[in-house]
Amino acid sequence: xxxxxxxxxxxxxxxxAVHVAVQQEERSAIIALLAFGLLLGLAWxxxxxxxxxxxxxxxxxxxTAVLLLRxxxxxxxxxRQEEEMTRAGKLAVAAACAAISAGLGFxxxxxxxxxxxxxxxxxxxxxxxxxxNPVTAVLLAYxxxxxxxxxxxxxxxxxxxxxxxxxxxxxxxxxxxxxxxPAPLSYLARVLPPFGVVIGIxxxxxxADAPGGTFQAGTVLAxxxxxxxxxxxxxxxxxxxxxxxxxxxxxxxxxxVIAFLGFVFAGGFLAYPEGFAKPLIVxxxxxxxxxxxxxxxxxxxxPARKAPAR
Amino acid sequence: MTALFQPGAxxxxxxxxxxxxxxxxxxxxxxxxxxxxxxxxVGAGIFLVFGAVARRGGAAxxxxxxxxxxxxxxxxxxxxxxxxxAVALLKRLSELNTGDRAETTELRSGS
Numbered sequence: 001x002x003x004x005x006x007x008x009x010x011x012x013x014x015x016x017a018v019h020v021a022v023q024q025e026e027r028s029a030i031i032a033l034l035a036f037g038l039l040l041g042l043a044w045x046x047x048x049x050x051x052x053x054x055x056x057x058x059x060x061x062x063x064t065a066v067l068l069l070r071x072x073x074x075x076x077x078x079x080r081q082e083e084e085m086t087r088a089g090k091l092a093v094a095a096a097c098a099a100i101s102a103g104l105g106f107x108x109x110x111x112x113x114x115x116x117x118x119x120x121x122x123x124x125x126x127x128x129x130x131x132x133n134p135v136t137a138v139l140l141a142y143x144x145x146x147x148x149x150x151x152x153x154x155x156x157x158x159x160x161x162x163x164x165x166x167x168x169x170x171x172x173x174x175x176x177x178x179x180x181x182p183a184p185l186s187y188l189a190r191v192l193p194p195f196g197v198v199i200g201i202x203x204x205x206x207x208a209d210a211p212g213g214t215f216q217a218g219t220v221l222a223x224x225x226x227x228x229x230x231x232x233x234x235x236x237x238x239x240x241x242x243x244x245x246x247x248x249x250x251x252x253x254x255x256x257v258i259a260f261l262g263f264v265f266a267g268g269f270l271a272y273p274e275g276f277a278k279p280l281i282v283x284x285x286x287x288x289x290x291x292x293x294x295x296x297x298x299x300x301x302x303p304a305r306k307a308p309a310r
Numbered sequence: 311m312t313a314l315f316q317p318g319a320x321x322x323x324x325x326x327x328x329x330x331x332x333x334x335x336x337x338x339x340x341x342x343x344x345x346x347x348x349x350x351x352v353g354a355g356i357f358l359v360f361g362a363v364a365r366r367g368g369a370a371x372x373x374x375x376x377x378x379x380x381x382x383x384x385x386x387x388x389x390x391x392x393x394x395x396a397v398a399l400l401k402r403l404s405e406l407n408t409g410d411r412a413e414t415t416e417l418r419s420g421s
Contacts, residue, residue: 006320006321006368007313007320010320010321010323010324013324013328013329014327014331015325017327017328017331017332017351018331019336020331020335020344020346020347020348020351021312021331021335021339026341026343026344029344030345030347033347033350033351036351036354037354038349038353040358043321043324043358043361046321047318047321047358047361047364047365047367047372047374048368048373048374049361049364049382051378051379051380051383051384052357052361052379052383054384055382055383055387056354056386056387059386059387059390060350060354060386060389060390063390064390064393067390067397068343068346068347068391068393071343071397071399071400071401072343074401074404075343075400075401075404078404078407078408080339081340082340082342083340085338085340089338090338091350093334093337093338094334094338095385096332097330097331097334097337098330098332100329100330100333101326101327101329101330101331102326104325104326104329104330105322105323105326105327106357106366107324108319108322108323108325108362108363109319109322109323111363111366115363115366115367115375116365117367117368117369117375118367118375118376118377119362119367119368119369119370119372119374119375119377120370122370122372122375122376122377123370123372124370124394134372134376135376135379135380135383136382137376137382138376138377138379139380139384142377143380143381145375146380146381146384147384150384150387150388151387153391154387154388154391156392157391157392157394157395160395160398161394161395161398164398164399164401164402213383215383215386215387219350230387278417287314291389296390299390299391299394299395302397302398302401303398303402
């Protein structure tokens with residue numbers, strides 16, 4: 001029975017990917033990607049990875065689709081079209097892509113047995129961190145350096161996006177609200193955020209012991225903020241606003257401070273003193289959640305499109 | 311054939327196929343926005359292969375190896391950031407290619 005479900009999921013994922021490849025209309029392809037992201041979340045549940053499933057649905061499905069749909073609306077009718085490839089060229093590319101897929105598929109089916117795994121090591125040290133969710137332990141304790149660098153990458157991407165604003169608008173607010181706000185959007189933007197904020201905080205809080213965590217929580221909070229900005233209930237902030245900059249920098253900054261304090265109190269960069277691991281991790285997660293929410297919302301909002309208020 | 315029925319292997323094969331389909335979109339599609347969509351499909355495929363590897367590595371009471379899973383979570387966030395940057399670049403490119411330049415200059419003089 002579950003095998004049937006798996007096969008149906010895989011068939012749908014492949015069908016939606018092919019739809020993206022052959023569909024002429026841009027919007028239809030993006031909506032197919034949204035459905036693809038949601039089904040991919042189910043696939044992650046079947047792979048025993050609920051944490052990844054939440055991230056995939058929130059960021060890979062929802063976030064990316066909002067980003068692309070907004071871009072489609074802005075670019076409609078004037079997206080740059082490269083010259084169409086010849087039929088022979090396409091066939092050659094298709095053959096090469098099929099070869100890559102076949103090679104990768106062969107590699108997946110002939111992986112060494114028994115499978116190499118770090119699961120015993122991860123679960124052994126779990127008690128020392130005071131956490132119950134091994135994925136959170138990997139993200140914020142064993143491989144905290146990856147998470148720290150990833151936060152920096154997100155901020156760098158935001159710097160890249162912001163730097164695309166014309167000179168005169170630097171530091172101004174992005175343009176999020178459409179010229180006409182449909183009534184259902186306005187209604188949803190009033191009704192959903194109270195629930196969304198509670199769900200976001202809950203996801204952050206249970207992340208230590210159950211599926212959830214900073215990225216998932218941050219994305220939900222970012223979505224609520226974007227919804228309110230899109231409906232015009234709250235103005236998009238000036239990108240130069242100090243409060244916004246502090247929210248963006250707070251998480252990585254606190255992470256770095258605690259990382260360096262590790263030299264003094266725990267004998268190494270990013271080491272947590274014994275007995276204090278859990279409170280420190282929760283503090284970092286709280287600050288990171290706010291930073292992730294602000295950064296993701298601003299990434300979707302785009303560069304400044306209005307002159308700064310001053 | 312029995313290898314296909316190991317836990318996660320089916321999704322690993324699906325991931326491999328998605329990499330090929332996504333790559334085809336990236337290389338052949340004439341629209342630049344669709345190429346960004348294609349990049350996302352390639353990413354999803356690679357993550358699924360990771361997921362299949364993680365699922366095989368289940369041990370010590372865990373159903374799957376948490377290390378590749380954490381890497382995938384990091385990867386999804388980074389892929390989103392890259393998409394956002396690509397979209398912003400694409401929008402700016404199209405602004406510079408069409409008449410919108412006048413619009414932004416107007417805004418500037420109005421401030």
